[in-house]
Amino acid sequence: MWIADQWKDYEIIDCSEGEKLERWCRYILLRPDPQVIWNTPKSDKHWKKLNAHYHRSAKGGGEWEFFDLPQQWKIHYGALTFHLKPFSFKHTGLFPEQAVNWDWIDAKIRRANRPVKVLNLFAYTGGATLAAANAGAEVTHVDASKGMVAWAKENAAASNLGGAPIRWLVDDCMKFVEREIRRGKTYDAVIMDPPSYGRGPKGEIWKIEDAIFPLLIACTKILSRDPLFFLVNSYTTGLQPAVLAYMIETIMKPYGGRTDAQEIGLPVSASGLILPCGASGRWEKP
Numbered sequence: 001m002w003i004a005d006q007w008k009d010y011e012i013i014d015c016s017e018g019e020k021l022e023r024w025c026r027y028i029l030l031r032p033d034p035q036v037i038w039n040t041p042k043s044d045k046h047w048k049k050l051n052a053h054y055h056r057s058a059k060g061g062g063e064w065e066f067f068d069l070p071q072q073w074k075i076h077y078g079a080l081t082f083h084l085k086p087f088s089f090k091h092t093g094l095f096p097e098q099a100v101n102w103d104w105i106d107a108k109i110r111r112a113n114r115p116v117k118v119l120n121l122f123a124y125t126g127g128a129t130l131a132a133a134n135a136g137a138e139v140t141h142v143d144a145s146k147g148m149v150a151w152a153k154e155n156a157a158a159s160n161l162g163g164a165p166i167r168w169l170v171d172d173c174m175k176f177v178e179r180e181i182r183r184g185k186t187y188d189a190v191i192m193d194p195p196s197y198g199r200g201p202k203g204e205i206w207k208i209e210d211a212i213f214p215l216l217i218a219c220t221k222i223l224s225r226d227p228l229f230f231l232v233n234s235y236t237t238g239l240q241p242a243v244l245a246y247m248i249e250t251i252m253k254p255y256g257g258r259t260d261a262q263e264i265g266l267p268v269s270a271s272g273l274i275l276p277c278g279a280s281g282r283w284e285k286p
Contacts, residue, residue, distance in 0.1 A: 001262050010096045015270075029051060079134055104282065128191045
């Protein structure tokens with residue numbers, strides 16, 4: 001398992017009965033997590049000193065209960081700064097477990113010692129984009145949500161990367177890649193974090209079980225002659241690490257290199273255990 005254990009501003013304090021108790025900078029949030037199927041004593045004082053609690057509904061979805069939480073606040077990871085705010089379906093605008101991939105991206109780009117062009121698809125609020133740009137890469141950031149792209153731009157400005165070579169695009173990821181193929185554009189690295197289901201800016205439907213492998217194949221047609229890395233994240237139950245590894249190994253075989261896939265996770269302070277938080281597949285040139 002790849003573990004995001006370098007955080008100072010974020011912490012899973014404890015978890016029990018389907019919920020995780022988190023510290024986001026100085027604010028304490030309690031949110032549901034489907035992986036937490038055990039019950040343990042809730043001895044930490046923060047269980048009773050919450051700033052916000054997301055209550056999941058038995059009918060699906062849920063709602064926030066706020067006690068003392070600002071509409072927006074900041075969190076830091078190394079040189080990166082992110083704006084956070086509670087919004088629909090329990091999210092805050094950041095997946096802290098992805099920090100383990102940000103560190104990997106940073107290291108790969110810095111060690112390359114050459115100009116690197118990165119394509120980040122389904123790029124959300126820009127964690128991987130900022131990690132790549134901060135390491136010196138030229139980045140193309142693509143997401144179907146205009147609001148998420150605007151949010152990512154705010155994060156870039158807060159991280160002193162407002163002037164970095166980042167191209168911000170609101171677009172359907174598959175259609176964008178197909179256009180880049182026709183234009184003859186190439187990239188040295190591809191990152192993607194595809195949702196299980198989604199819609200593009202013009203109502204395009206994305207179903208991961210149908211669309212993921214064709215997208216991976218399409219992305220190989222815009223890779224440079226000497227690609228640096230390929231990273232695919234998954235929060236979809238059916239896309240386990242072995243499935244990610246098989247798909248990536250299949251498409252990247254002509255380039256040599258090596259493929260690995262693991263669960264990603266976050267440490268839990270109260271127990272010392274690691275909470276699984278999805279999976280990532282990585283291809284890289286040694």
